[in-house]
Amino acid sequence: MTLSARSRRATAASAAGLALVLSGCGAGASDDGSVSLGFVNGGDTEFHTCLQASVEDTAEAEDAELYTANSHQNPGTELSNIEDMISRDVDALIVQTVNVDALKGDIAKAKSANIPIFLTSVVTDDPTDILGAVVVDLKQVGELDAGWVGKDAAGKPAEAGVIAGAPGAASDLLVNGFTKALPGNVEVVANQPGMFNAAKAQDVAENMIQAHPDLAYAFVANEEMAFGALKAFQAAEADVKIVTVNGTDRGVAAVKDGRFAATVANSAMTTGRIALTNTLALLDKKKTDKIASTPISLITADNVSSAPQYCSAEEKKS
Numbered sequence: 001m002t003l004s005a006r007s008r009r010a011t012a013a014s015a016a017g018l019a020l021v022l023s024g025c026g027a028g029a030s031d032d033g034s035v036s037l038g039f040v041n042g043g044d045t046e047f048h049t050c051l052q053a054s055v056e057d058t059a060e061a062e063d064a065e066l067y068t069a070n071s072h073q074n075p076g077t078e079l080s081n082i083e084d085m086i087s088r089d090v091d092a093l094i095v096q097t098v099n100v101d102a103l104k105g106d107i108a109k110a111k112s113a114n115i116p117i118f119l120t121s122v123v124t125d126d127p128t129d130i131l132g133a134v135v136v137d138l139k140q141v142g143e144l145d146a147g148w149v150g151k152d153a154a155g156k157p158a159e160a161g162v163i164a165g166a167p168g169a170a171s172d173l174l175v176n177g178f179t180k181a182l183p184g185n186v187e188v189v190a191n192q193p194g195m196f197n198a199a200k201a202q203d204v205a206e207n208m209i210q211a212h213p214d215l216a217y218a219f220v221a222n223e224e225m226a227f228g229a230l231k232a233f234q235a236a237e238a239d240v241k242i243v244t245v246n247g248t249d250r251g252v253a254a255v256k257d258g259r260f261a262a263t264v265a266n267s268a269m270t271t272g273r274i275a276l277t278n279t280l281a282l283l284d285k286k287k288t289d290k291i292a293s294t295p296i297s298l299i300t301a302d303n304v305s306s307a308p309q310y311c312s313a314e315e316k317k318s
Contacts, residue, residue: 035092035280036065038085042096042169043073045196045224046248047268050311051096051120054272057312062280073166073196075102082106086113092131092283094275096120099168118279120271121170123291132282132290134274138170141264142177142219144298145243148262149217150183152241158216161208161240162191163201163229165221171196174245178219189215194225201225205232209240220244223251223263230259247299252307255299266296267308 039055041048052068059066067088071078078098085093086109093110095117097103103119107129110117116131123133149160162179165171171193179188190208194201201220209215209232218233218240220226226244233240244251247265254260271294281288299307 034063034065035283036067036088036090037276037279038088038090038093039066039068040078040081040085040093040095041068041070042078042098043166043196044070045222046311047222047246048096050248050268051272053312054269055094055276058273058276062276064276064280071098073098075099075168078102079105079109082109086110086115090115092279093117094120094279097122097169098166100124100172101168116283118275118282120275122173127291132278132288132292134271134278134292134294136170136266136271136294136296138173139177141245141266141296142174142179143181144264144296145219145245145262146178146181148243148298148300149186149219149241150181152261153183153186153216155183155185158186159189159212159214160186160217160219161205161212161215162188163194163204163208163218163220163225164191165194165196165225167193171221174221175219186217194221194228196222196225198224198228200228202228202232205229206236209233209236209238213238215240217261218242222246223248223254223260226251226260226263227254230254246310247297247307248310252299252304252310255301256304258301262298262300264296265299265307265310266294267310269309269311270294 041052069081071081075098107117111129118131119133121136123135162175164175189212192204194204218229220229223244223246226242241261243262245264247263251263255263274292278288278292
């Protein structure tokens with residue numbers, strides 16, 4: 001017999017070494033019919049922290065049990081976290097994946113256990129095997145930054161550099177969107193991963209400006225790395241215009257005072273809220289979009305006051 005989502009229970013047992021945290025309704029299995037969910041986060045950037053804070057806040061508001069785990073940009077750890085959540089017999093899994101390619105194994109594992117997966121940020125080519133997703137149109141995010149660069153270059157030849165994130169998931173979509181949307185007069189002369197790490201991005205930017213002293217633009221795959229790149233460019237006294245991604249308070253402030261030329265806002269708070277509420281709705285077979293979208297907008301000095309709130313008032317550390 002197939003049980004409804006609200007009749008299944010999460011086990012209260014835990015195994016040694018599991019990096020899992022119970023939040024929301026408090027410790028222990030629930031006896032009041034509430035849904036138990038697992039959230040497997042992909043990393044430790046401000047986006048991931050804010051995404052988790054929103055998922056946790058919304059789970060608490062919806063009276064849902066929530067277990068969380070972090071894969072720290074490691075596909076192997078992600079699969080292990082999926083297996084741990086399956087052992088807890090959660091009603092559904094929300095996953096911010098490390099690597100799109102790794103999802104095949106994750107989804108197969110969960111499907112074999114009859115536990116549906118809801119994805120955040122990205123979606124598989126064939127969504128048949130997932131419960132749903134809330135996506136940021138990462139290709140369009142890159143295109144928006146490229147559009148600003150193209151407009152600013154105004155048809156004149158210019159060199160651009162790309163500081164990507166971690167290969168395999170969101171970063172690839174962002175970078176491809178940016179590079180393919182650039183006009184022919186703007187040449188990408190360097191493309192290196194910064195692994196979503198500010199210090200690594202600073203090193204990459206230092207090497208980039210040394211190799212390409214005429215660099216005019218830099219596309220950086222998130223604002224944390226963009227601040228690292230900014231340090232390198234400032235130290236080299238290089239006038240490189242930075243376009244980036246996220247729309248955090250700090251990033252928007254950098255756009256306002258001119259340190260960044262533009263950023264593309266995609267609220268992690270909104271993504272987390274949609275992920276949790278849509279997961280519950282789809283489990284209960286209520287009418288909602290299987291594939292939902294987080295709104296995005298290009299933020300420049302001209303419209304900086306319109307940037308959406310990025311994170312909850314109080315960020316929660318995983």
